[in-house]
Amino acid sequence: MPQRELTVGLVGAGYIAQWHANVLAQIPGVRLVGVCDPAVTAAQGLAQAHGAQAFDSLDAMMATCGCDAVHILTPPHLHEPLALQALGHGAHVLVEKPFALSVSSARAMVDAARGADRRIAVNHNFLGLPAYRRLRAAMDQxxxxxxxxxxxxxxxxxxxxxxxxxxxxxxxxxxxxxxxxxxxxxxxxxxxxxxxxxxxxxxxxxxxxxxxxxxxxxxxxxxxxxxxxxxxxxxxxxxxxxxxxxxxxxxxxxxxxxxxxxxxxxxxxxxxxxxxxxxxxxxxxxxxxxxxxxxxxxQARSLNRRQPYALGFEGVFAAFYSAISRDEPVPAAFCGESAVAVMQDxxxxxAQLPARPAARPAPAADPSRPEVLVIGGTGFLGRELVAQLAAAGKRVGVLSRARANPFAGLDGQVQMVAASVHDRDALQQAMAGVECVYHLARAEEATWDGYLKNDVGVTENLARAALGAGVKRFVYTGTIASYDASRPERTITEDTDFGDMSRRNLYARSKALCEARLLALHRSDGLPLVIARPGIVVGPGGPLQHWGIGRWHGAGAVRIWGNGRNTLPFVLNEDVARALVLMAQKDGIDGQSFNLVGPPLLSAQDWFDAIAAHTGTRIAVSKGNLVLFWGMDWVKYTLKRYALGRGGLEQPLLADWRSRAHLSPFANSRACQVLGWAPEADRAAFIRKALDPQALFGF
The missing domain is CATH 3.30.360.10 (Dihydrodipicolinate Reductase; domain 2)
Incomplete structure (x- = not known):
């Protein structure tokens, strides 16, 4: 008689949940039925992609789905209470590492599972690798x-x-x-x-x-x-x-x-x-x-869906669900007792970490409301913008779900503002009395539907909240990636049309649609809009592995988009932030856009030569044939469309791949003339500011 299908629910819809959902689809006899997260929109996005239901709480998910097993994928301080809650509902429990925050919590979870006659396991996923099983067998022999x-x-x-x-x-x-x-x-x-x-x-x-x-x-x-x-x-x-x-x-x-x-x-x-x-x-x-x-x-048999990281998950999940189906103990590598022992170590x-000095009392925050609100203020560009605004004497609010304030020393000038980007009423309240809103946030989605909801929809929601709050200036950061930069003979200015975006990469397409929606609101409702389109932004705190330059293979090897000889639209982070500050101050620029690129200084080859000269590290660089990239994209499209049966895919476009090489030169004259902007033009000074070895490599 065939085994009954086991139903599974995920608690938490963050990054790691996508891995769990994808691997669960590969495990026979198991079906994902529910995803819960207080950020219900995140739960909905993941659930819809896997034919499951979305909920805002574990209790609601269990009441509707009655899951046989639950995966706990939340921040670690929530592992113990959620595991106990799931066990109380009669579910088996798989917990992401770290299993708990203390040995006592880990022991409480294991004891509760034993008392409920349920299995509890930990996802020490690399122990599930096929190569590790071969190692164990070799040692046993x-x-x-x-x-x-x-x-x-x-x-x-x-x-x-x-x-x-x-x-x-x-x-x-x-x-x-x-x-x-x-x-x-x-x-x-x-x-x-x-x-x-x-x-x-x-x-x-x-x-x-x-x-x-x-x-x-x-x-x-x-x-x-x-x-x-x-x-x-x-x-x-x-x-x-x-x-x-x-x-x-x-x-x-x-x-x-x-x-x-x-x-x-x-x-x-x-x-x-x-x-x-x-x-x-x-x-x-x-x-x-x-x-x-x-x-x-x-990889060939699985169409690259069983990378080593996924194989580790697969090994753990298969062992866990096999134990449940056969009413056997969870294998020792993943069982609760092993989780407790690892926590003991x-x-x-x-316990040997040096004692930390007592935290100094934070200065009292300015009780008055922020003058400026930054969405995306904890990112690379956002942090520099907030620092420059604070240096200019502005009271700055940063919209963020994070509890930690990444602005040490600016506690009295920078307030962390908690509001969901999907809650217009809360956003409008947060923007009340604010002079300027900066929208720097970007979405990273795998589907066009995801971009429509979490990038385009969010951007429009923010703009309508700004209108409702009477904000005087709404600054949106688009991207030069939306341009067709595939033609070396054409210089791109702000008047250059994006052209047909229907087959462009999802990120460029989404940012272009955001601009179009905002401009429509500017024309119809008077949204006081200014658009910034930064180039390839570099500087201290920025990534070494910048994908605007090429495709990276770890920290030591990169395949440049194209031959690497054309000049790239680099710009310093501090210069972009300075332009954004100017955009809030300049009158009469509503409805205008500005390409924030530096003067022509370096090609991709020049960039990596500068890294070698400035840091002593020679990164392996190879040229990327853009036609070959396009052809491989066609192969992937064909496999996804016909072998995996995925819909909603756009056919690859050669001009999109050529645009990644930024073959077209960019002009920055409008920003310089209208805003009075002066990006770094000295090559040696630019390299010195952009290539800080400590920031790039962590030394």
Whole structure:
């Protein structure tokens, strides 16, 4: 008799929820039926994409769907109460790492599951990788032998440390950062060797965030488990991706690259001294070739839907739901007891963090209402704009859901304003008495429907709220990416038409539609609109891996859009912010737009040569054939449309790919003449300001 289909609900609709939803679709006998999140619009977007229902609370979801299992995907401080709530409804529970914030909370969750006769598990997802299962099998068979040394690395850039958003839970304290990333390391150590003893902690590369919080960008934990010496290390600065597990055993050595799901086992051979080195290298080459072919076959069969990260989720979910279906215990790697043990190791480590100085009392905020409101004020450009407005003596409000204030030292001038961008009444109240509203926020969606709802719809809602509140100036940041910049012979000015946007990339198309809707409101309702279109914005706090320049493959390799010889429309972050400040001050510019690009200074090739000269780091750069990019896009479109049956897709456009190379030159004369704007024009000064090695690489 076939097993009954298990129904699943997700609690939390953030970034990680999309991964859970996508992987659940690959697990036989499991169906996603509900998504709940207090931000119900986020829940609706995810639920609709997966044929599920959306709710604003766990109780409402359980009352309607009666889910067999629930995944807890919220910020970690909510894991315990939500897990207990789900168990109270009779659901099995899978919790994202970190399982809890303390050992006592973790134990309470496990005890509650036992009392309710339900399974509880943790998503230590890299333990679900196929390569890790092969490693465990090899160790069980004695292929490696008794292990005396183990090194587990998480050497991977953490971009939010340099570019934000700085309100993320993991960036609020060193403890949070280690609880966020530490489980990847400690889960391997515990599963292979058991609890760690004699642990010592060393921190490195401290950095102070705009919130005033000081965080380590690296740490190393030394410990042992039985006769095995164990090193766990993390490095979050820019560099090569090294997320790996290396073992030295009596019979051989093993290296698991858990970022790419590959396993290389190195054993001695019995050939004589002449053939021994050759045979050893051939064996290593053969092992790498087998791993590469295996992974290529997996990606080809799945149309690139089973990347290593997804495979880890798949392994955990399959084990969890198999245990439920067969009424068996959850495998030890993912069970509640292992989650408690990992939390014990983490608690021992975080207890060694140096005591933090007592927080200084924040200066009293100005009780008067803000004069300026910035939407998107915690981002790269937004933070610079807020700083310049505050320096000009303005009282600034920043619309944000984050609790952390990323404006240390400006507490008395900058207020964090809480209001949903979908709630017009709340927005209008927040804008009451405000002279200027800056809309800098951008959406990152996978579908056109998502952009219509969360970019175009939000922008129109903000504009109507500004009209209702009597705001004197509404400044919107579009993008030069909306232009057709595929023609080198044409100089683009603000009078250049965007042209047909129907087959352009979703981001450029959405920003262009936002502008059109705002201009319609300007004409019909008198919206006091000014549009800014920044170029390729660079500067301290900006990303090294800027996708306006090329397609990045980690921090050390990039494929330029095109041949990289044409001059790019670079502009400094501080110069864009200065232009935005001027837009609020200048009379008689309602309805106008301004291209905020610097003078022609650098091509893409020049940019990477400057990085090498200024920082001592030579990034691997290759030219990108735009016709080939277009052709590969056609292949992806065909597979998605006909193999996966996805609708709502637009056929790729060659001009869209050529536009990414910014082949057309841009003029900035209107901004310079009308606003009195003077972007940095000295090449050496521009490079010095744009390429701060500490900001780019985290050193």
């Amino acid at each position: 004695g292929v490696v032998g008794r292990v005396d040394q183990a090194r587990i690395h998480w050497h991977f850039p953490l971009q939010p440390l340099r570019t934000g958003p700085f309100g993320l839970w993991m960036l609020q304290s060193p403890e949070n950062l280690m609880l966020e990333l530490g489980p990847h390391l400690h889960a391997f150590a515990y599963d292979l060797f058991g609890p760690l003893q004699d642990m010592s902690l060393r921190l490195s590369r401290p950095v102070t965030l705009p919130t005033g919080v000081e965080l380590p960008q690296g740490w190393c934990v030394q410990g042992r488990a039985g006769g095995t010496e164990i090193t766990l290390s993390a490095s979050l600065v820019e560099g090569a991706d090294d997320r790996s597990l290396s073992l030295r055993g009596a019979a051989g050595a093993a290296r698991l690259d858990f970022a790419s799901d590959t396993l290389i086992i190195d054993r001695a051979n019995t050939s004589d001294i002449v053939l021994n080195p050759l045979r050893a290298e051939v064996a290593r080459a053969g092992a790498h070739l087998r791993e590469g072919l295996r992974n290529a076959a997996v 983490l608690e021992h480590v975080t």
